[in-house]
Amino acid sequence: MRESGHxxxxxxxxxxxxxxxxxxSMVWAFPAAKYDAMTQLVQSxxxxxxxxxxxxxxxxxxxxxxxxxxxxxxxRLERFQYLNNQGLYNTLHLKLLSEEIQQLQDTMNNEALDKxxxxxxxxxxxxxxxxxxxxxxxxxxxxxxxxxREKLRSLNNRVQTCKTIPQDFRSSCSRRMMTNISAPVxxxxxxxxxxxxxxxxxxxxxxxxxxxxxxxPLANGHRLGITVRFYKTYEDFMAARNxxxxxxxxxxxxxxxxxxxxxxxxxxxxxxxxxxxxELCAYDVKTKQVRRLTLPGAGFNNKFPYxxxxxxxxxxxxxxxxxxxxxxxYATEGNHGNMVVSLVDxxxxxxxxxxxxxxxxxxxTNAFMVCGVLYAxxxxxxxxxxxxxxxxxxxxxxxxxxxxxMEKVAASVANLHYNPTDMRLYMYNGGYMLAYQxxx
Numbered sequence: 296m297r298e299s300g301h302x303x304x305x306x307x308x309x310x311x312x313x314x315x316x317x318x319x320s321m322v323w324a325f326p327a328a329k330y331d332a333m334t335q336l337v338q339s340x341x342x343x344x345x346x347x348x349x350x351x352x353x354x355x356x357x358x359x360x361x362x363x364x365x366x367x368x369x370x371r372l373e374r375f376q377y378l379n380n381q382g383l384y385n386t387l388h389l390k391l392l393s394e395e396i397q398q399l400q401d402t403m404n405n406e407a408l409d410k411x412x413x414x415x416x417x418x419x420x421x422x423x424x425x426x427x428x429x430x431x432x433x434x435x436x437x438x439x440x441x442x443x444r445e446k447l448r449s450l451n452n453r454v455q456t457c458k459t460i461p462q463d464f465r466s467s468c469s470r471r472m473m474t475n476i477s478a479p480v481x482x483x484x485x486x487x488x489x490x491x492x493x494x495x496x497x498x499x500x501x502x503x504x505x506x507x508x509x510x511x512p513l514a515n516g517h518r519l520g521i522t523v524r525f526y527k528t529y530e531d532f533m534a535a536r537n538x539x540x541x542x543x544x545x546x547x548x549x550x551x552x553x554x555x556x557x558x559x560x561x562x563x564x565x566x567x568x569x570x571x572x573x574e575l576c577a578y579d580v581k582t583k584q585v586r587r588l589t590l591p592g593a594g595f596n597n598k599f600p601y602x603x604x605x606x607x608x609x610x611x612x613x614x615x616x617x618x619x620x621x622x623x624x625y626a627t628e629g630n631h632g633n634m635v636v637s638l639v640d641x642x643x644x645x646x647x648x649x650x651x652x653x654x655x656x657x658x659x660t661n662a663f664m665v666c667g668v669l670y671a672x673x674x675x676x677x678x679x680x681x682x683x684x685x686x687x688x689x690x691x692x693x694x695x696x697x698x699x700x701m702e703k704v705a706a707s708v709a710n711l712h713y714n715p716t717d718m719r720l721y722m723y724n725g726g727y728m729l730a731y732q733x734x735x
Contacts, residue, residue, distance in 0.1 A: 296511060298722065306402060311380035315318075315400065319372050322439045325436070329592070330588075333369045335482040348522060348735040357491075367602075367606075368451070368604070370602070370606070370617070370657070374623075376732050379562040392508070395553065396428065400689065402519070425472075430672055434637055437596060444640060472668065472685065472687075472701065472735070473665055473668070473682070473685075473734070473735060474699075474734055474735055475669065475699060475734040476682070476699055476700070476701050476731045476733055477575075477731050477733075477734070478702050478721065478731070479631055479702055479729040479730065479731055480730050480731065480732055481531065481670075481728065481729060481730035482704065482718070482727060482729050483508060483727065483728045483729075484727055484728075485512060485539075485723075485724060485726050485727070486510065486524070486535040487510075487730060488514050488554070488726075489726050491512040491513065491514070491726055492517060492705075492707070492709070492725050492726045493512075493513040493517035493518075493556045493607075493609075493709040493723070494507070494510065494511050494512040494513045494556055494558075494709060494710065494720060494723050494726075495510075495556050495557070495558040495559065495709065495710035495712075495721075495723050496509060496510040496511065496518070496710070496723055496728045497559070497560060497703075497712060497714060497721040498714050498716070498717060498719070498721065499560045499561065499562070499563070499714075500562070501562055501563030501581075502562050502563055502718055503529075503563075505563075506527070506528075507526060507527055507560075507562045508526045508528075508529060508531075508532035509523055509524065509525050509526075510523070510524045510540050510728070511523045511524075511553065511556075511558040511560075511565075511567075512524075513553070513555075513609075513709075515547050515608070516608075517556075517608065518549070518554060518555065518608065518609045519547040519548075519552055519553060519554055519570065520546070520547075520552070520553035520558070520567075521542055521543055521544050521546070521547055521549070521552050521553065522540050522541065522542050522543070523540070523541045523543065523558075523560065523565055524538050524539070524540050524541075525538065525540075525541060525580075526538050526539075527559075533578070540556035541565075541580055543565065543578050543585075544554045548570060548571075549570065550569065550570055550572075551569060551576055551578070551585050552569075552570040553567045553568070553576075554567070554568045554569065554570045554571060554609060555567075555568050555571070555609035555610055555611065555612060555613070556607075556609065556610060556613070556709035556710045557610065557612050557613030557614050557710065558614070558710070559613075559614035559615065559616060559712055561614075561616045561621055561641070562641070563579065563581060564577050564578065564579050564580065564641070565577070565578040565580065565622065565728075566578075566614050568595070568611070568612040569587060571595075571596070571625070571627075572590060572595065573589065573590050573592075573593035573595040573611075573612065574589050574590065575587065575588040575590065575612070575639070577616075577644060578639075583640075585617070586644045588639070588644050588645065588646070589608075590612065590623065590625060590637070590646075592628065592629050592701070593612060593625040593626075593627060594611050594625060594626050594627060594628070594632070595609070595610070595611045595612060595655075597609065597611065598611060598626075599611050599625065599627075599632055599656045599657060600627035600657070600660075601656065601657075601659055601660055601661055601662075601708075602656075602658070603657075603658060603659050603660045603673045604660065604674035604676045604706060605706070605707070606657070607660075607663045607707050607708070607709065610709070611625060611626070612624070612625045612659075612711070613625075613661075613710065613711060613712075614662040614664045615662075615712040616664070616712070616713075616715070617664050617666055617713055617715045618641065618666065618669065618715040619638070619663055619666070619667050620638055621638070621641050621643065622636055622637065622638060622639065622664040622669075623636070623637050623639055623641040623646075624636050624664075624669070625637075626655075626656035630651045630652075631655075632655055632656055632657065633651065633652055633653055633654055633655055633656065633670070634652045634654045634655075634656045634659075634662065634671070634686075635651050635652070636649070636650050636652065636655075636664070636669050636686070636688065637649040637650075638688075644658075648688070650669075650686070650688050650691070651684045652669065652693065654671055654694065654695075658673075659671040659672060659684070659709045660672045660673050660674050660707075660708050661710070661711040662711070663711050663712045663713050663720065664712075664713060665713045665715075666715075667687065667688045667689050668685050668686065668687050668688070669685065669686040669690075670682050670684065670685050670697075671683065671684040671685075672701065672708065672720070673712065674706065675700070675732075677703075677706045678702065678703055678704065679700060679701070679702060679703065679705055680702075680703050680708060681698060681699065681700055682697055682698075682699040682700075682701065683695060683696075683697050683698060683699075684697060684698055701720075701731065703722065703724045703729065704724055704725060705724050705725025705726070705727065706725065707724070707725055708722060708723075708724055709723045709724070709725075710722065711723075713733065718732065718733050719732055719733065720730060720733055
């Protein structure tokens with residue numbers, strides 16, 4: 296039998312002199328049930344394909360964002376990779392640890408400390424015990440270097456607080472923690488251009504009592520500056536009139552050029568990171584003289600920038616001041632990229648005290664000093680920042696449970712510092728200049 300071009304063979308039988316064939320017509324019936332099943336399978340495949348295409352499109356959009364996040368996290372964790380290295384804990388590191396202990400003991404013996412005080416005697420005892428523990432690590436080959444380093448950091452901070460800090464530093468500051476920050480009381484675009492997204496500004500009273508408002512913009516890749524603009528009155532500043540531009544040097548690559556937005560004007564002197572080195576420059580506006588101060592071990596050239604949401608280049612070193620003096624904030628490899636804060640003697644231009652914190656510098660947006668307390672901020676969103684951390688240099692205690700909000704107008708915070716005269720915070724934020732009232 297042939298149908299639709301297909302032949303089928305059927306076995307016949309002879310009955311009554313005739314060939315009889317039994318044919319099952321269902322063999323050639325259209326397979327409707329199978330067709331329906333196949334149709335549903337094809338439809339299911341089409342739906343799955345559409346879902347896969349949609350996921351692919353979504354993946355193409357989200358993968359770059361995920362890669363950016365991964366790169367950011369990788370950079371932030373890079374400094375901690377030593378924890379995975381098998382060869383970290385060896386006798387060389389113990390020797391370096393012993394040298395640091397000896398340096399701390401020398402500091403205790405040579406500095407003007409209250410050697411007869413209970414705290415100083417207690418530190419001496421703990422240092423001796425500490426050295427004995429390190430010696431045991433040599434003999435037993437049992438290493439717990441990170442715990443030992445944390446102990447050393449704590450002892451170092453306690454030694455700093457034993458130094459001859461004026462009594463008013465302790466009495467007036469140890470109980471004065473910041474409790475709130477107002478909404479911006481000043482919001483103004485910088486007078487140069489919207490392209491100047493990095494820089495600094497503030498309010499200063501010099502040694503002769505003359506007030507001024509100052510602005511220091513960064514050009515050349517938001518990295519370098521050579522000019523500070525001054526206004527004698529708040530009215531002139533707000534109206535952008537009657538300004539005076541002070542040129543610190545004639546070239547952006549001069550050794551005394553400004554690098555990074557950490558600039559600060561304090562009592563008529565412009566303090567800033569010197570070009571391309573881990574040093575502070577101090578430019579006296581009246582004498583036109585520049586002094587330099589080296590910060591041993593300080594990271595620079597984007598080694599330890601502020602980096603909470605996205606890294607802000609050239610923010611390795613920044614300055615702040617309060618009623619106790621001038622402070623410089625940075626990070627060192629010796630402190631594992633964690634923030635270090637040093638008190639600067641502006642008269643002799645040297646570092647008198649240095650405290651080591653456990654705050655990883657790349658995990659914050661910016662930092663400032665108020666009454667001997669280091670505060671750090673972190674990104675919440677484009678229009679909101681949050682003060683989340685405090686380190687009290689008087690006691691060596693820290694608090695990472697703060698939650699003090701700050702309004703802003705752009706994502707990045709180039710410069711943030713406190714002025715004890717008017718008790719205001721000054722922020723340079725995406726080319727805008729903002730000021731806030733601080734409450735205790």
